[in-house]
Amino acid sequence: AMIEHEMAMSGASMFWLDALHDCDLDRPLSLPYDRHRRANEHRTGRGTSVRFDFGCDVSNELIRYASSHGVSIRQVSLAIYYVFLFKLTNGEKDLCIGMFMNIVPLRCQVDPSWTLEQLVKGVNVTEMSCMKYSYFPLERIFNQKCNSTIADILNICFDFQSNKNGNIANETIVNDALLHPTSESIKSNRNILNHMSDFSLSVEHQLNRDLLSCTINASLDLFHESTVETIAHRFHSILEQLPTCDVRRMKMPLFEIPFLLTDERTALQSINNTKIQHASDSCIHHEFVDRVLQYPQKLAVELDGQSITYSELLYFAQVLSVQLLKKYQVGLGDIVYQCVERSLSMIIGIMATELIGGVYCPLSPRDPKQRLHLLVQQTQSRIVLAHHLTKNKFHDLSNEISLVNIDCGFYSTGVTMCIDHHLFSHINTKPKNVAYVIFTSGSTGIPKAVC
Known part of the structure; x- marks a missing residue:
């Protein structure tokens, strides 16, 4: 026994x-405790x-x-x-x-x-x-x-x-x-x-x-x-x-x-109900300019303790747009790459590209240099927006592309410009035009561009 x-x-x-x-x-x-018990605390x-x-x-x-x-x-x-x-x-x-x-x-x-x-x-x-x-x-x-x-x-x-x-x-x-x-x-x-x-x-x-x-x-x-x-x-x-x-x-x-x-559930549905009716012939940058006219002093972007109002965002986007348009001859439908960390500059670069009818294409700063070069060469784009943390990734392509330091164009001294809500009204951008291009991960082969 x-x-x-x-x-x-x-x-x-x-x-x-x-x-x-x-x-x-x-x-x-x-x-979901309301408080936590200390190790030596007596249970009541x-x-x-x-x-x-x-x-x-x-x-x-x-x-x-x-x-x-x-x-x-x-x-x-x-x-x-x-x-x-x-x-x-x-x-x-x-x-x-x-x-x-x-x-x-x-x-x-x-x-x-x-x-x-x-x-x-x-x-x-x-x-x-x-x-x-x-x-x-x-x-x-x-x-x-x-x-x-x-x-x-x-x-x-x-x-x-x-x-x-x-x-x-x-x-x-x-x-x-x-x-x-x-x-x-x-x-x-x-x-x-x-x-x-x-x-x-x-x-x-x-x-x-x-x-x-x-x-x-x-x-x-x-x-x-x-x-x-x-x-x-x-x-x-x-x-x-x-x-x-x-x-x-x-x-x-x-x-x-x-x-x-x-x-x-009702409150969550109400919060997420952000659908707004837009005119069928309106483009992204048209809607953005309308918001600037309605709320010029309201915050448009806030990130890591930094913020920018709608009017400031339009101003800096127009400064960069003029540079892309006049110095680099970016035209309607041209692809503009941007390899920038999450920042206010990223948003400015997006809006600057859209204002002149360009096609925005993001590149991840975390991607290796070889992959970035492959993506740029695949579309034969000639403009890359970068900043001080990412510009070194494209030095090997200096003979093929124009590398634009996104921070210099509008933060440099001596650049003055008045906001003109109709500055690019002569550019005939239509809703059917491509707004952006993104690449697939490439996990099954060569990354593919998707409009």
Whole structure:
């Protein structure tokens, strides 16, 4: 019997070493904490909880799905919790939590491309394996990994209970579900675990009503009550996005599952609704000049502590445009390369090229010299805008191109010029003319120019 016991313990030890291989138990998951606890800070044990039911429709669908796929409703609930943690931690893939039942660590390495169906299958296998070796003392599991009896794994927990008489008092209806927030010290039969846990989800199956509900518990040492209520609404939103009777949604990759609340999606759509109607016969530089006339003193560009107004941008762009037009005879449709780091000069170079009907073509300053030469020679362009950091890349082509130092033309002393909004009105640029050219990466061969 002693030998069998030692063999069983040795097998369990090997299992947990393998299951938690490369898992950093001392690193907490990046939940949306309102504050962080210092290493020597005392835990007050005060917490807040939000409880709500899943709603009849969602409950029935999850229970039916579990029954038809040979998994337990606990495993389906745990899989959904992993989806929620994946979203709540902004995409953390290695999720290791404590499970109240038998007090075991449960690790799930999430692949964002998985579907919920794939995740449920993985959770089923993982949980059954962990339960098989759950007799191995938790303290010894931790000692094997981090030489401590307390690990951050217990700070985030999951629990599942079946109850014949589950009732919720003082409910608040949210859609077809009930929301019940409370604020109190964390007290239960698991005082030690609750004292250690900072965030947990407890799912309850009310057998008499065949209804699922859950309670989210969080430590007030780390979370504000309002944050916990928002987290609860996000979990409820996740539940609404996962009706298991919808085959299309069960096949949806985890990274595509919406996480924003309705009001947040509305606000985001409003922010991104920047579409503006333009005249069909208008060009880029025409629209730019119109903005200069409307908002001459407003900031047009701001970068790294530097800024420039619309009128200043037009002024410097016109100075450079005149230089390109008169000194280098750049005409309508001529390609003008620009190899410049992100700066105000880059924007000035773009607008100067467009003002005279040129075709703007960006070159990356990070590309090797040979690639830059290949791109320039491919289009037979004769003008390259550069600055002091990039001009040395083109010295070997001095006989083939004209290298224009973009900084000298408008920052040099003695250059004076008044803004003329109609300076280049004689250039007959039309919307059908090419505005820019970019090159493909060249990963499958020679880079190709795309208009």
